[in-house]
Amino acid sequence: MVAHVGVISLGSCFPPLPRLPRLYSTKHKPFAVAVMSEDPVREWILSEGKATQITKISPVGGGCINLANRYETDAGSFFVKTNRSIGPSMFEAEALGLGAMYETGSIRVPRPFKVGSLPTGGSYIIMEFIEFGSSRGNQSVLGRKLAEMHKAGKSKKGFGFDVNNTIGSTPQINTWSSDWIHFYGEHRLGYQLKLLLDEYGDRSIYEKGQRLVKSLAPLFDNVAIESSLLHGDLWSGNISSDRSGEPVILDPACYYGHSEAEFGMSWCAGFGGSFYNAYFEVMPKQPGFEKRRDLYMLYHYLNHYNLFGSSYRSSAMSIIDDYLRMLNA
Template sequence: MVAAHVGIMPLKSSTFPSLPCVPRLRFTKRRPFAIAAMSDDPIGEWILSEGKATKITRISPVGGGCINVARRYDTDAGSFFVKTNRGIGPSMFEGEALGLGAMYETGTIRVPKPFKVGSLPTGGSYIIMEFIEFGPSRGSQSVLGRKLAEMHTAGKTEKGFGFDVDNTIGSTPQINTWTSDWIEFYGEHRLGYQLKLAVDQYGDSTIYQKGQRLVKNMAPLFDNIVIEPCLLHGDLWSGNISSDKNGEPVILDPACYYGHNEAEFGMSWCAGFGGSFYTGYFEVMPKQPGFEKRRDLYLLYHYLNHYNLFGSSYRSSAMSIIDDYLRMLNV
């Protein structure tokens, strides 16, 4: 989701307006990111205990966001990146932490390691994660493509398509109910969910009805391919891509779930992926038949989300994709 890329680490959806819808997340019984015990300063308390620091030498803001406040905590044990939100409970940050942790555990592409999620004593929540010093550029697109494909190859699950918790795509809830069939999952929990938001928010019955026709008839686009659940970043645009000081690619601020690997390119319209990116990617995960025909189907989810978040300027792009597919499928 598009955000301003400023400061040392960009914020999740940092250009988004505050919206009234707050996601209701479902958690599994096992919670690898336990909610911190309440104290007057739970962030400092964690840094000075489990963070293995003896003193915090500086706290400096990282600008650019209107949803979360970001700060860099410098200590004698290194630096930490901390995001806080005074209006939202810890479930949103726990969803982010679980996604970062899942990507980190693949040992492929670099992501900030999440350390702690907790509640603030005056209301709201925080997340503490590894601070990564960014380099001067986004690094090699070819290396980014290869590393991303390595993450998709390594990040597999037997549970099906979905994730252990719901999370957010920008400010929009992203439903990740485990589903055995990809076409059903994408039709219901991605396109279908966004289409319903459009009709509920704008009364847009035209895009809803045409979109539902597409959902019901899109199965032929997936003929003769193998679809395995791959761990996806889920929100891969230019503001969520950087490189470390050694030039290695870094991705951050995810909206993770397990899905068809091609869905990762749904934000390519504002990710700046060039030919070398796709060459590097397909060297590791070969392109499957019909890739070009499915590409816009994955753009559609994000255009619909932008329509629901930002209004009518994105409607024509979403509507054009839907109409093109209805003609292609002759439905």
């Protein structure tokens, strides 16, 4: 949910990078965890990272889950995130998502290089360091490039991802499904509702939410739902631009889903008319788009309720009640 800042300033939108080992692939094979050493980050940078010296290590702000540092070297800069209490699976999932987005050749994302365990416990990820510009970039360019990513990033497996990941610190279940309505109802809304029941004892929102989950089908009448690679957590803190003004997206919660689900965080992303106009020029708007917008926001309101407490309950319940009336459920 919270952005990190990062990556190398080596030129244009997709700059040439050192010839480094491929630690991700389009098949999303699990990352190989680095061999343990006293300082695996430094060891990788000074070997496979092609640097001969690290000239400066400086902290980078912007996150509340992980620590982040910029490593400046004679081979360029690297962005390193560490977490002292969580194993490498979280960063492996992030790297697979970044790698999948990077391989579409559409919108710029930090390229992941290495994931591993820390000798004192915890884990790290090394990635490209992108020098950010002074703004979030052009909204129409962002819309077009995001649509290009959705159009290019497809999966024959259906809806889901090869690994589970997190949305903020909440687990996000990505078990593959051939049915989007089933996937979204069970692994997105249903999972969040069950957490609210277990953690808050909120039976009212759970029961109403389950009624909605069982009644979703009419919202997708006459819609051809294709699986698209989604960033999954696209809010303003995860959107920036590089020094040339090209949009950059980061800190993903990737999976393959209905492209419209990407706008679920639009209530705190600041997307304007130029963004949507440019997006729909590449990915035409589908029938009933407006009726489904709040449905995709609901997932994130439920997650915010789980993460941050009951101040988000009324927004989530209002959406559920509106849909139950609309669907006579």
